[in-house]
Amino acid sequence: MTAVSLLQPALTSTILDRLADELSENGYCLTPSVLPPELTEQLLLEVHQLNHEHFEPAGIGRERQQQHNQFVRTDAIHWLNGHTPAQQEFLGLMETLRLAINRRLFMGLFDYECHFAHYRPGDFYKKHLDAFKGRTNRVLSTVLYLNPGWGNKDGGELLMYERDSNDPILRVTPLFGQMLIFLSERFPHEVMPAQRDRYSIAGWFRVNTSIGGAIDPPA
Ligand code: OGA
Numbered sequence: 001m002t003a004v005s006l007l008q009p010a011l012t013s014t015i016l017d018r019l020a021d022e023l024s025e026n027g028y029c030l031t032p033s034v035l036p037p038e039l040t041e042q043l044l045l046e047v048h049q050l051n052h053e054h055f056e057p058a059g060i061g062r063e064r065q066q067q068h069n070q071f072v073r074t075d076a077i078h079w080l081n082g083h084t085p086a087q088q089e090f091l092g093l094m095e096t097l098r099l100a101i102n103r104r105l106f107m108g109l110f111d112y113e114c115h116f117a118h119y120r121p122g123d124f125y126k127k128h129l130d131a132f133k134g135r136t137n138r139v140l141s142t143v144l145y146l147n148p149g150w151g152n153k154d155g156g157e158l159l160m161y162e163r164d165s166n167d168p169i170l171r172v173t174p175l176f177g178q179m180l181i182f183l184s185e186r187f188p189h190e191v192m193p194a195q196r197d198r199y200s201i202a203g204w205f206r207v208n209t210s211i212g213g214a215i216d217p218p219a
């Protein structure tokens with residue numbers, strides 16, 4: 001296994017200031033490549049090495065009421081658990097991001113969960129919100145793209161909308177190393193079908209919704 005980014009400082013305070021400024025101003029932030037390239041390369045290798053049997057069909061809804069609905073989304077997912085150095089480094093950087101955003105924007109982000117997603121040619125995820133006000137604890141979404149050499153003709157864009165509008169405010173080509181961060185409750189978005197296999201890591205920062213001493217997530 002190749003060593004990942006030991007020397008290069010990632011997520012410097014200047015970068016974190018800019019991310020936080022854009023998030024507070026627009027509610028989203030699209031960064032070309034904030035993570036060390038060696039790390040994104042390694043994550044790409046891992047997702048390629050995971051055989052399809054290590055992926056599960058993606059569900060919709062909350063954990064215990066999960067439904068598999070082929071009309072809504074057809075991608076397959078694999079949760080990151082920190083079992084490899086690259087996953088650990090990625091989760092470590094997301095922890096840096098969590099603390100930095102809390103410090104700058106007082107969002108009270110509590111933890112982070114994320115999965116690899118694989119969209120085969122033709123797969124899609126229809127317009128949806130990652131969180132519904134009052135019904136979830138996901139507040140900030142991230143998507144890291146792992147597709148070298150992606151061209152416009154390959155499709156697979158993410159379209160992002162303001163609520164109650166059908167005109168996208170943002171079209172994101174899933175370019176290698178690019179990361180999108182946005183407020184989960186504010187922006188409906190969809191994934192258009194692609195001509196090629198499309199890989200990403202989708203993740204969510206959550207707030208703690210513990211009530212009456214119950215631990216969240218359950219121990
Ligand atoms: C999601 C999602 C977007 C993408 O997994 O909720 O919207 O571009 N993913 O992969």
Ligand code: MN
Pocket residue numbers: 128129130189
């Ligand atoms: Mn989503």
